[in-house]
Amino acid sequence: MITQKLISEIRRKKSFLCIGLDVDLNKIPKQLLEDEDPIFSFNKAIIDATHHLAVAYKPNTAFYEAYGINGWKSLQKTIEYLNENHPEIFTIADAKRGDIGNTSSMYAHAFFNDLGFDSVTVAPYMGKDSVEPFLAFKDKHTILLALTSNEGAFDFQTRKIASEEVYKTVLSTSKNWKNAKNLMYVVGATKAAYFSEIRKIVPDSFLLVPGIGAQGGNLAEVCKFGMNENVGLLVNSSRGILYASNGSDFAEAARKEAKNLQQQMESILHAV
Amino acid sequence: MITQKLISEIRRKKSFLCIGLDVDLNKIPKQLLEDEDPIFSFNKAIIDATHHLAVAYKPNTAFYEAYGINGWKSLQKTIEYLNENHPEIFTIADAKRGDIGNTSSMYAHAFFNDLGFDSVTVAPYMGKDSVEPFLAFKDKHTILLALTSNEGAFDFQTRKIASEEVYKTVLSTSKNWKNAKNLMYVVGATKAAYFSEIRKIVPDSFLLVPGIGAQGGNLAEVCKFGMNENVGLLVNSSRGILYASNGSDFAEAARKEAKNLQQQMESILHAV
Numbered sequence: 366m367i368t369q370k371l372i373s374e375i376r377r378k379k380s381f382l383c384i385g386l387d388v389d390l391n392k393i394p395k396q397l398l399e400d401e402d403p404i405f406s407f408n409k410a411i412i413d414a415t416h417h418l419a420v421a422y423k424p425n426t427a428f429y430e431a432y433g434i435n436g437w438k439s440l441q442k443t444i445e446y447l448n449e450n451h452p453e454i455f456t457i458a459d460a461k462r463g464d465i466g467n468t469s470s471m472y473a474h475a476f477f478n479d480l481g482f483d484s485v486t487v488a489p490y491m492g493k494d495s496v497e498p499f500l501a502f503k504d505k506h507t508i509l510l511a512l513t514s515n516e517g518a519f520d521f522q523t524r525k526i527a528s529e530e531v532y533k534t535v536l537s538t539s540k541n542w543k544n545a546k547n548l549m550y551v552v553g554a555t556k557a558a559y560f561s562e563i564r565k566i567v568p569d570s571f572l573l574v575p576g577i578g579a580q581g582g583n584l585a586e587v588c589k590f591g592m593n594e595n596v597g598l599l600v601n602s603s604r605g606i607l608y609a610s611n612g613s614d615f616a617e618a619a620r621k622e623a624k625n626l627q628q629q630m631e632s633i634l635h636a637v
Numbered sequence: 638m639i640t641q642k643l644i645s646e647i648r649r650k651k652s653f654l655c656i657g658l659d660v661d662l663n664k665i666p667k668q669l670l671e672d673e674d675p676i677f678s679f680n681k682a683i684i685d686a687t688h689h690l691a692v693a694y695k696p697n698t699a700f701y702e703a704y705g706i707n708g709w710k711s712l713q714k715t716i717e718y719l720n721e722n723h724p725e726i727f728t729i730a731d732a733k734r735g736d737i738g739n740t741s742s743m744y745a746h747a748f749f750n751d752l753g754f755d756s757v758t759v760a761p762y763m764g765k766d767s768v769e770p771f772l773a774f775k776d777k778h779t780i781l782l783a784l785t786s787n788e789g790a791f792d793f794q795t796r797k798i799a800s801e802e803v804y805k806t807v808l809s810t811s812k813n814w815k816n817a818k819n820l821m822y823v824v825g826a827t828k829a830a831y832f833s834e835i836r837k838i839v840p841d842s843f844l845l846v847p848g849i850g851a852q853g854g855n856l857a858e859v860c861k862f863g864m865n866e867n868v869g870l871l872v873n874s875s876r877g878i879l880y881a882s883n884g885s886d887f888a889e890a891a892r893k894e895a896k897n898l899q900q901q902m903e904s905i906l907h908a909v
Contacts (some may be wrong), residue, residue: 471661
């Protein structure tokens, strides 16, 4: 998907909501466990209930790999369902990959060609030649971990390289990589105070923002410091939406939670 | 596998060779492509031909994910074959994962419990709480990326946090994480000059060393600066062994390449 299409969908839906499909079989409604593929059944119901409120879905690959081959099948069915029924949706494989060049090429092939995702999250630690194989894919996006939402972000990311924090060095260095126009960045909502610093370095890039809800991030704060003229934000919620109810009304409860976030987004978009 | 078992296998086999199972269908002998599972057939033949020369095997998950569900099945069959027939072999899922706590737990479950690997490679960028869920598994090992073998390692890893290189900060910080005894580190063979610095920080840890062969690393140099009294090294070769021949003699050619490396290791072990 080209960036302009994503921007126009955000405008059309008045939403920059990304829904994380982090499916835990221990948390989904018990009656779904009798289905042939409970994870896909759950995802399909969540997507059917929320697709008009969200512009992106983000399956986290860990939650599929944890169920082995069956999990991988569920992931494949989920992305196929999205691509066939909602081609306007921006899809993110939250995989946090990154390896030497020939290996990164294999990952890029797996997520972009084989599965058909629009984007994949990538860890920057191995540098330029570990990320450029992802960037080489036309109309596909690479979402680089910059400043993550967890406590461990303070272990390395906010430490200083010479006099500059590591995450800033990641941002400024990656801007010079080949096909850098295909880059987006992960910036945690729990780090709202950092967004204005980040916007000084990457004013135009889209930021994928986890950490709203369960992790305690604040939507208004994120928008205040992180939004640009194309919105430039995809704000993710996973557990808060998926597990709003564990009864048979789970999809309706998910829709309500998504609607609640979308309406907050709509008023923020209206105000700016 | 407990570390002491790995050390005794290194002594017994006079080898610290790790063979990377990075299987590319474009590179394996054509006649295998008619098999039901060519990747597993290839791996089985390589393992049968080399298991007496190597102490570890390291499938790189990218090469399996690139073939979707069939690839995942091949990975599962490969680790099952190793665990059933060669329980003395140390197995490494070269997956380079790392995410927020609940997600890292899912990955750890996938690789340690579901697939049954002895260890997994993990990227440090997200810090302590992204790695500790892996470390929590008893008798399982977490191999943290410290200084990787690729050119991009110079983008961030060798930059300085205050006055210390980032990879050194990763080493020294990770030593204080809970269950740090389960840590090993990835250090590229192409960075041999750095090994003595690394040994000042982590004298006792095992180092997984990629980059011999195709990437240009030198075994003698690595051993000179990186070996400790328990050897403390697992030196990996992937392409150099796997694709020594693409004819029907591929397994025999792989055995010869493995034997060549093992004999170099034996004379180094004999000399020290």
